Amino acid sequence: GEDVEQSLFLSVREGDSSVINCTYTDSSSTYLYWYKQEPGAGLQLLTYIFSNMDMKQDQRLTVLLNKKDKHLSLRIADTQTGDSAIYFCAENAFSGGSYIPTFGRGTSLIVHP
Amino acid sequence: EAQVTQNPRYLITVTGKKLTVTCSQNMNHEYMSWYRQDPGLGLRQIYYSMNVEVTDKGDVPEGYKVSRKEKRNFPLILESPSPNQTSLYFCASKTGAGNEQFFGPGTRLTVL
Numbered sequence: 001g002e003d004v005e006q007s008l009f010l011s012v013r014e015g016d017s018s019v020i021n022c023t024y025t026d027s028s029s030t031y032l033y034w035y036k037q038e039p040g041a042g043l044q045l046l047t048y049i050f051s052n053m054d055m056k057q058d059q060r061l062t063v064l065l066n067k068k069d070k071h072l073s074l075r076i077a078d079t080q081t082g083d084s085a086i087y088f089c090a091e092n093a094f095s096g097g098s099y100i101p102t103f104g105r106g107t108s109l110i111v112h113p
Numbered sequence: 114e115a116q117v118t119q120n121p122r123y124l125i126t127v128t129g130k131k132l133t134v135t136c137s138q139n140m141n142h143e144y145m146s147w148y149r150q151d152p153g154l155g156l157r158q159i160y161y162s163m164n165v166e167v168t169d170k171g172d173v174p175e176g177y178k179v180s181r182k183e184k185r186n187f188p189l190i191l192e193s194p195s196p197n198q199t200s201l202y203f204c205a206s207k208t209g210a211g212n213e214q215f216f217g218p219g220t221r222l223t224v225l
Contacts, residue, residue, distance in 0.1 A: 008153065031212050042117075042203055042216035043156075088156060092212070101146075101207075101214055105155025 004104035006089050011110045018076040020107045022089030025070060029091040030099065032065060034074045037086040037106070046087070047074075076109075084111045115140045117217035119204050125223045126194055134189045134220050136204030143209040145187040146171070147179065149200040150219075156203070162187055163209065194224040 006022040024032065030051050035043040049056045049063045049072070056063045062075040076083055086106040092099040117138045126132055138145065146161040148171075158171030162181040176198055178190040187206075191198060204217040 033212070035214075040219075042218050043205075043214070044216070045213045048212055100161065102158075103148075103156040105153070 004089055004091055004102055006087075006104040006107050008105065009108050009110070011112065012079050014079060014081060014111055014113050016079055018074075018079045018083070018109055018111075020074045020076075020087050020089075020109065022072040022074075022104055023070055024072065024089070024091045024102075026091055026093040026102070027067075027070065028094040031092050032063075032072050033088075033090040033092075033101075034061075034063065034072075035088040035090060035103075037088065039085070043088060079109075079111050081111050081113070084109055115215070117204055117206055117215050119202075119217040119220050121220060122218060123221050125225065127225050128195055129193050132191050132194060132222075134191075134202060134204075134222070136187045136189065136217060137185050138187075138204075138206040138215070139185065140206060140208075140215065141184065142206035142215070143184070145181065145204065145206045146214070147177070147187070147189045148203045148205065149173065149198075150203060151200050159189070159202075194222075196224045198222065199224050 004024045012018045033048040034046045036046040037043045060077045064073045086108050088106045089104040093102045120135045143164045147159040148156045157173045159177050160179040162168045202220045205214040207214045
């Protein structure tokens with residue numbers, strides 16, 4: 001099957017920038033996503049990018065997409081302790097006539113003072 | 114309020130005792146899905162459903178059953194639970210062509 005890969009852990013100091021990286025394999029993905037899971041909660045969509053874009057900015061969040069290398073990154077500027085969570089990269093892989101979401105394993109972001 | 118609900122939220126059971134985790138959404142979504150989340154393994158899809166009476170296996174379907182008799186409900190059935198099914202389970206839904214998946218709050222299952 002298709003794979004979405006991301007590192008498992010990232011530790012940053014409060015106020016620094018965080019960059020979470022992801023690689024995917026399905027070149028037919030039309031959208032790529034970042035979901036956030038706070039402790040004890042389900043996943044919530046944080047942001048997404050259309051595959052014909054290479055950058056999307058939303059306040060402190062910047063998503064960069066390198067379609068040639070199938071590489072997606074999420075940059076969080078001025079990281080706060082409230083940003084501590086698990087971040088999942090996901091693609092909409094085409095399978096069986098429909099787009100099926102495929103998730104990475106998640107990156108645990110730890111923000112320390 | 115648009116939401117995905119799951120019940121129960123927490124369950125401790127014993128090996129072999131059949132159980133059902135319910136999932137319901139009020140957004141008229143066509144697509145529904147079950148995932149399990151385990152440390153170091155992330156989110157793995159168990160089963161999904163494109164619409165009523167249409168279900169398909171995900172990555173880890175062994176030991177699970179699902180049904181989709183109505184659009185809003187997608188129960189997960191464990192006919193004979195085993196300890197390796199101890200996990201955190203999430204139900205999710207989205208429109209057929211939609212982008213965002215909406216997740217339920219999770220069900221933490223422990224099988225002794």
